[in-house]
Amino acid sequence: MSHKVVIPIGPYHPLQEEPEFFRLYTEGEKVVDIDIVIGYMHRGIEKLSESKHYDQTPYLVERICGICSNAHPFAYVNAMEDLAKIEVPERALYIRTIIAELERLHSHLLWLGLAGHFIGYNTVWMWSWKYREPVLDILEAITGNRQNYGMMKVGGVRRDIKEEDIPGVRKMNDDLIPVLNMFKGAVMDDPVIQARTKGVGILSKEEAVNYSVVGPTARASGLAMDVRRDDPYGVYDRVEWDVVVRKEGDIFAKLVVRVLEMYESIKIINQCLEKMPKGPIDLDLKDIPAGEGIGRVEAPRGECFHYVRSDGTNSPIRHKIRAPSYMNVPSNKVAAVGQTISDAAITLAAVDPCYCCTERTIVIDRQTERKLFNGWDLVELSRKKTEEIKGQKSG
Amino acid sequence: MNLKLKALTKSIWVFHAACSPCNNCDIEILDVLTPRYDVERFGIQLVGSVRHADVLLVTGVPNRKTAERLKALYAQAAKPCLVVAIGQCAGGGCMFTPSYNYIKPVDEIVPVAAYVPGCPPKPEAIIMGVVKLLKSLGK
Numbered sequence: 001m002s003h004k005v006v007i008p009i010g011p012y013h014p015l016q017e018e019p020e021f022f023r024l025y026t027e028g029e030k031v032v033d034i035d036i037v038i039g040y041m042h043r044g045i046e047k048l049s050e051s052k053h054y055d056q057t058p059y060l061v062e063r064i065c066g067i068c069s070n071a072h073p074f075a076y077v078n079a080m081e082d083l084a085k086i087e088v089p090e091r092a093l094y095i096r097t098i099i100a101e102l103e104r105l106h107s108h109l110l111w112l113g114l115a116g117h118f119i120g121y122n123t124v125w126m127w128s129w130k131y132r133e134p135v136l137d138i139l140e141a142i143t144g145n146r147q148n149y150g151m152m153k154v155g156g157v158r159r160d161i162k163e164e165d166i167p168g169v170r171k172m173n174d175d176l177i178p179v180l181n182m183f184k185g186a187v188m189d190d191p192v193i194q195a196r197t198k199g200v201g202i203l204s205k206e207e208a209v210n211y212s213v214v215g216p217t218a219r220a221s222g223l224a225m226d227v228r229r230d231d232p233y234g235v236y237d238r239v240e241w242d243v244v245v246r247k248e249g250d251i252f253a254k255l256v257v258r259v260l261e262m263y264e265s266i267k268i269i270n271q272c273l274e275k276m277p278k279g280p281i282d283l284d285l286k287d288i289p290a291g292e293g294i295g296r297v298e299a300p301r302g303e304c305f306h307y308v309r310s311d312g313t314n315s316p317i318r319h320k321i322r323a324p325s326y327m328n329v330p331s332n333k334v335a336a337v338g339q340t341i342s343d344a345a346i347t348l349a350a351v352d353p354c355y356c357c358t359e360r361t362i363v364i365d366r367q368t369e370r371k372l373f374n375g376w377d378l379v380e381l382s383r384k385k386t387e388e389i390k391g392q393k394s395g
Numbered sequence: 396m397n398l399k400l401k402a403l404t405k406s407i408w409v410f411h412a413a414c415s416p417c418n419n420c421d422i423e424i425l426d427v428l429t430p431r432y433d434v435e436r437f438g439i440q441l442v443g444s445v446r447h448a449d450v451l452l453v454t455g456v457p458n459r460k461t462a463e464r465l466k467a468l469y470a471q472a473a474k475p476c477l478v479v480a481i482g483q484c485a486g487g488g489c490m491f492t493p494s495y496n497y498i499k500p501v502d503e504i505v506p507v508a509a510y511v512p513g514c515p516p517k518p519e520a521i522i523m524g525v526v527k528l529l530k531s532l533g534k
Contacts, residue, residue, distance in 0.1 A: 041415035042458060044494040051493060060490060066419030066515065110422070113429075129429035147419045147515055 004032070007341070022332070022348060029340045034333050049319040054080065054288055057319070058152045061306070065323065066147055067110065070103040071299030072321070073152035075306040078233050080154040083293025083308055086283060092156040094276040097234035098169075099143065099151050100297070101265040101272075105176070106135040107300035108258045108265075112183065115255065118345045119196045120383030124187060131179045138172045141165050156282030166273055173266045180262055188256060195389045197251040201335040201347035204249055211331040214324050215302020216261065217350075220246045220253035227298040239271040251350040288312070299324050342381040399475055403449045404529045406438025410448035410472070414465050414501070416455025419515035420482035424452055427518045434522060445472045450525070453505070456484045458496040462504055469505040477508040479524060486510045 007024040023035035045064055049057050058073035065072065074096060081088060109132040116124025136146045142161055143149035151157050161169075187193055203213070208221035218225055226243045228236040244260040246253035290312035297304045302324030309318040336347045413421050427434050428441060442448050445468050457465055469478065478501075483489040485501045501507060511524035 041413075041455070041461075042496050043415055043456060043491050044496045048491070048494050063417040063419075063490075063514075066417045066422055069417070069419065126430050129426065130431060133426075133431045146517060147422070 007344075024336070024341070024344060026341055029342075031336050031339050031341060031344055034336050036329055036332065046319050046321055050316055053314050054154055054316070057316070058154070059150065061321065062148050062150065062152075064321065067107050068103070068299045068301065068304065068323070069148045070099050070151065071297050071304045072306070072323075074100055074234075075295040075297040075299075075304045075321075076308070076319075077152045077154050078295030078297060079293040079306040079308045080288065080295070081293070082295060083291045083310055084154075084285065084288055086155060086285065089156055089280045089283060090277050091160075091279045092281045093235045094272050095157045095161055095281065096152065097236065097239075098161065098269055098272045098276075099139070099149060100234065101268045102135060102139055102142075102169075103149075104265045104300045105262055106132050106139070108262050109135065111258060111300075112187070112255070115251075115346065115349055116187070118349050118382055119193065120386040121193070128183065131176065134172050134175065138165075138169055141168060153282060154288075155285035156280070158282075160281050161276075169269065169273060173270055176266060177263075180259065180266075183259055188252075188259065191393050192386055192389050194252060195393070196343075196346065196386055197255060198248075200251050200343050201339060201350055202248070202250045203331055203335045205247075207331065207334045208249065211334065212327050213302070213331045214327050215298065215300070216254055216257045217302065217328045217331065219244060220257045221249035222247040227296045227303050231296055233295075233297060235272065235275075236268070238275065239268050241268050241271075251346055254350045288314075301325055302328060342385045345382045400532050403475060403477070404532055406440075407449040407525070407529075408440050408442045408447055409450045409452050410442055410445040410468075411452045411454070412445070412465055412468050414453055414455040414457040414461040414485070416482065416484060420454035420485075423515045423518055423521060424454070424481065427521050432518045432522065439525070445469075445476075448472055448476060451476055451478045451505070452481050453478060453485045453501050453507075454481045456488050456491040456494075456497055457499070457501060457504055458494075459498060462498045465501070465504055477528060478505050479509045479511060479528065480507045481511050481521060481524075482516055483512055483514045486512055489514065 005026045007022075007026060024031050025033040025035075045060060049060055052060055058076055061072040061076045062069045109128045113125040113128035113132070116122070116128065139149060140146050142165055143151050143159060151159060203211075203217070203221050205222045208218050208223055213221070213223075214225070222245060224243055224245045227233070228241075229243050241264045244257050244264065246257050288310050290310055292307065292309040295306040295308075304324055305320075305322040307318070307320040308316045311317050332348050335350070336344050339347055411421065411424055425441075426432065428439075445451060451469060451472060453465065455461070469476065480486050480501050484491060488497060488500050491497050509524050509528040511521055513520050516524070
């Protein structure tokens with residue numbers, strides 16, 4: 001087609017969870033097709049894992065993704081415990097669950113901020129990152145690091161949650177509820193944000209099934225699936241909480257699902273703190289038998305899957321990892337096609353591969369090879385649309 | 396200090412190149428710009444193009460795909476452009492050195508002016524690294 005324009009986005013960019021390179025094919029304003037290329041951050045972790053001791057691997061898989069730096073080791077230890085058929089001390093399970101939910105809180109706040117950033121609401125960005133800091137402070141107090149907590153260990157956890165830290169966690173939870181209420185009021189009821197996100201980037205239930213999306217992306221499309229409920233690990237079967245599901249499948253639904261999930265996380269953490277028994281936190285496991293194990297964890301972005309096979313030696317002979325974004329990103333092929341370029345930024349961001357890549361975007365006309373837009377122009381375009389809607393609403 | 400460097404130390408603009416990191420360092424870099432630390436007070440700003448940047452922040456272990464791009468990025472930058480290696484990976488490869496996709500450390504691809512160790516370095520550490528770098532330029 002003569003007027004088809006290709007917009008390369010990427011390849012690698014600052015904030016996202018996994019590196020992708022998007023190629024948007026556009027006609028005029030409309031996106032007609034999209035190509036996704038991944039592999040820019042391939043570090044060979046699966047292979048590296050085969051050369052590491054079982055106890056070193058949590059440290060390695062923690063560094064698959066900085067934002068899910070608890071979900072991967074969690075899935076790995078679940079796989080190892082499935083392999084070795086061991087029961088983990090009760091207290092360790094509670095601690096694991098608390099850390100996992102704290103991570104979900106900080107991850108969802110991070111996404112909320114970035115989503116705001118892309119539609120031109122930098123206030124939302126600054127606010128939600130400001131309120132993310134107390135969560136990181138708590139994680140630092142408990143685990144010793146703001147990210148990469150290093151808590152998981154085959155057969156238990158590395159550090160106990162000290163009695164004196166618990167009031168701090170409770171206070172953080174209590175303080176976060178008014179903040180979430182504010183976000184619910186300010187973000188979800190805002191007419192401009194609604195205009196930018198409602199009915200945009202729709203992923204229907206059928207397409208969600210076809211593309212096997214997971215996590216909040218699936219739950220926003222009406223698929224009530226959550227590993228925490230369907231295949232309980234940690235102590236999720238011992239606490240009261242709900243799976244948040246929305247039917248619409250648009251970006252607004254994804255936003256609502258994430259905001260409401262934060263309330264559930266707070267509920268889970270509070271119950272865990274109450275019910276947490278005293279006792280040992282580690283089994284001090286020495287030997288790993290031969291066999292294979294599977295670990296599934298609901299990471300903030302969806303189901304994270306680890307498979308480990310052991311031959312009875314010190315390190316696995318196969319370690320397979322599937323991260324949630326690997327399933328979610330291809331769904332952009334449906335969600336972004338048919339949208340305008342200015343909606344592409346937020347649509348690609350909605351599955352939470354943290355879409356900051358626009359700053360490296362250039363629009364090139366295929367015929368003339370002439371540069372039309374750079375990355376900031378694309379963000380600018382998205383912001384201009386918000387401004388226009390703001391004008392219409394007030395005018 | 397020559398004029399170019401003197402001008403560089405005022406309100407530095409940074410460009411952030413992620414060379415297959417795990418995103419932690421990248422998030423901490425953004426964190427430095429958000430209200431708790433808010434370095435925009437000092438005129439430090441994240442820019443969208445390396446051509447505008449005074450400082451290039453590099454995170455992660457360069458792999459076969461990103462190493463070339465890092466080289467190209469540095470070639471595009473207006474000189475003097477200072478490179479700061481953020482995090483353990485950029486500093487020396489961390490535990491990824493045995494990987495088949497690892498080529499060479501960042502400082503063998505581009506000249507690095509400062510290293511900020513940590514996995515990930517805390518925002519305070521990143522700020523301190525940049526401040527120390529600027530002070531050393533004054534001498």
